[in-house]
C-alpha cells in the first residue's frame with residue numbers, strides 16, 4: 001500500500017472545496033519541486049499548531065494519516081493550523097529516506113535551511129510562533145508506537161497520554177531495550193530518558209550531538225513552544241499505522257488544549 005505522490009497532492013487539492021482552509025504550493029528555491037501547505041485560521045485569540053509529515057520519503061503512512069486527519073475533521077478547532085502535507089516529495093516518489101539530492105532533510109534545519117525543503121519551511125515560518133509543532137514519522141525497527149517529547153519547562157504534557165491511548169485502542173507500544181537504535185551516538189545516551197513508548201530528549205544537551213539540526217530542535221529553538229515526533233512501526237499493517245497517527249494527534253491536541 002503506497003499510493004503515488006500525485007494522489008496525495010490531489011487529495012489535498014480536493015480540500016480546496018472547503019471554506020475553512022487554504023491549500024497552496026510553496027516553491028523550493030534551488031529545486032523544481034514544491035511543498036503543499038494547508039492552513040486553518042485560529043479562532044479569535046487562539047494559537048496555531050504546526051503539523052508535518054513525510055520528512056523521510058520511505059515512511060509513507062504518515063502523510064496519508066495527516067491527510068485523513070484533516071479530511072475527516074479530527075483537528076481540534078480551538079487551534080489554527082499550518083500543515084506541511086509531505087516535506088520530502090522526491091523521497092516519497094523514490095521510496096528513500098533522503099531527498100533527490102541524497103540529503104536527510106531532518107538534519108538540514110540549521111543556517112536558514114541547507115536543503116531546498118528545509119529552506120522553504122524556515123522561510124515560511126519566519127516571524128511565526130506555534131504553540132506546538134508535531135512531526136509524523138515511521139520506524140523500520142520498531143514493533144510498536146512511540147513518541148519523542150523534548151522536556152520543556154521541566155515537564156512533558158502528552159507522551160504518556162499517547163501510550164495510554166494506544167493501550168486503550170489495543171495498538172502495540174514500543175518497549176525500549178539496550179539494542180534499540182534511536183540514532184543517538186553512544187556517548188549521548190544520557191541525553192534522553194526512556195519509558196515504554198516515550199523518549200524524553202533534553203533539547204539543550206542534545207544540540208551538540210547532531211551534525212545537522214533536526215526539524216524538532218529547529219522548531220523548538222525558533223518557532224514552537226513545544227514539539228513532538230510520532231513514530232509508527234513500519235512493519236505493521238498500513239491501516240493500523242494510519243489509525244495510530246490519527247489517535248495520537250487527537251490525543252496530543254486534547255492535552256495541549258487542557259494545558260493552556
Ligand SMILES: [Zn+2]
Nearest residue numbers: 056059137138
Ligand atoms: Zn523518519
